[in-house]
Amino acid sequence: MKIAFIGGGNMGEAMLAAILEDGLAKPGSIQVGDVSPARLEHLQQKYGVSVKKSNPEAISGKDIVVLAVKPQNLPGVMAELNGRLKSAQLVISIIAGARIDTLSGGLKHGAIVRAMPNTPAQIGQGMSVWTATAGVTAEQKGLAGAILGSMGRELYVDDEGYLDMATAVSGSGPAYFFLMVESLVDAAVEIGLPRDMAKEMVLQTMLGSGRFIQASGEEPAELRRKVTSPGGTTAEALLRLEKGEFPRLIGEAVKAAYDRARKLGG
Numbered sequence: 001m002k003i004a005f006i007g008g009g010n011m012g013e014a015m016l017a018a019i020l021e022d023g024l025a026k027p028g029s030i031q032v033g034d035v036s037p038a039r040l041e042h043l044q045q046k047y048g049v050s051v052k053k054s055n056p057e058a059i060s061g062k063d064i065v066v067l068a069v070k071p072q073n074l075p076g077v078m079a080e081l082n083g084r085l086k087s088a089q090l091v092i093s094i095i096a097g098a099r100i101d102t103l104s105g106g107l108k109h110g111a112i113v114r115a116m117p118n119t120p121a122q123i124g125q126g127m128s129v130w131t132a133t134a135g136v137t138a139e140q141k142g143l144a145g146a147i148l149g150s151m152g153r154e155l156y157v158d159d160e161g162y163l164d165m166a167t168a169v170s171g172s173g174p175a176y177f178f179l180m181v182e183s184l185v186d187a188a189v190e191i192g193l194p195r196d197m198a199k200e201m202v203l204q205t206m207l208g209s210g211r212f213i214q215a216s217g218e219e220p221a222e223l224r225r226k227v228t229s230p231g232g233t234t235a236e237a238l239l240r241l242e243k244g245e246f247p248r249l250i251g252e253a254v255k256a257a258y259d260r261a262r263k264l265g266g
């Protein structure tokens with residue numbers, strides 16, 4: 001499989017590294033196009049991939065073209081690649097908010113996968129939600145699933161509307177989690193724990209609880225009830241969280257992110 005990356009920044013590198021690690025492509029069949037000579041040198045040195053300053057040259061002869069530039073650089077990239085893609089080439093865009101209509105119009109191309117990964121993809125623990133145009137073949141869908149799956153979990157949806165929802169849930173989700181970790185560590189320090197101890201306890205508790213939900217197959221609410229004895233310490237804390245309308249706040253936060261995602265996508 002021959003792959004071109006347009007944009008070899010954080011996400012481009014994460015994807016490239018995961019593809020190589022899973023053996024989906026060899027370094028010699030990957031070419032990166034990026035405007036930053038420092039990025040190109042770094043990727044060439046670290047992974048042995050080929051690099052090109054020219055995007056049209058980078059995409060030539062490739063089976064898959066991954067678009068991994070920032071949203072503000074997309075119009076320029078589309079202008080450069082417009083009309084240069086062959087119909088058998090698959091474009092995979094991970095650009096937040098870039099709609100399929102925009103991509104297919106701007107590139108004059110029919111075979112497009114639009115994906116929404118998240119930052120844990122950088123350590124192979126990502127969640128990528130993706131959809132494809134009717135012009136994408138079953139074989140290309142298989143390749144897209146394997147590429148996105150190399151960075152963690154992947155979930156195909158047949159309606160692009162789910163991508164904006166995924167943006168608000170799994171895309172922005174890591175930031176909600178980081179805020180929760182920060183708040184819990186600060187609270188632990190407030191009651192007297194040294195910060196390094198607090199950090200270790202909080203992180204392992206969060207990771208362990210997430211894995212516990214996954215492994216047990218039980219509903220989170222059921223697991224919560226099981227650790228909440230009447231009149232106990234957990235009950236006291238949960239009462240405060242519910243009084244402060246924690247669940248409603250989370251709902252409002254996700255709704256705000258969803259509204260913003262739809263607005264940014266146009």
Ligand SMILES: NC(=O)c1ccc[n+]([C@@H]2O[C@H](COP(=O)([O-])OP(=O)(O)OC[C@H]3O[C@@H](n4cnc5c(N)ncnc54)[C@H](OP(=O)(O)O)[C@@H]3O)[C@@H](O)[C@H]2O)c1
Nearest residue numbers: 007009010011034035036068069070071073095096118119
């Ligand atoms: N980070 C995430 O967790 C995440 C999650 C979901 C989706 N995404 C999406 O992934 C995309 C990439 O994000 P990122 O964090 O990897 O960004 P990034 O680190 O800034 O990488 C983008 C790279 O593209 C280069 N570039 C700029 N203009 C270019 C052009 N015309 N042709 C070729 N390369 C060009 C940039 O160079 P310069 O720095 O010199 O401009 C940079 O090296 C974004 O659209 C973002 O919405 C990211």
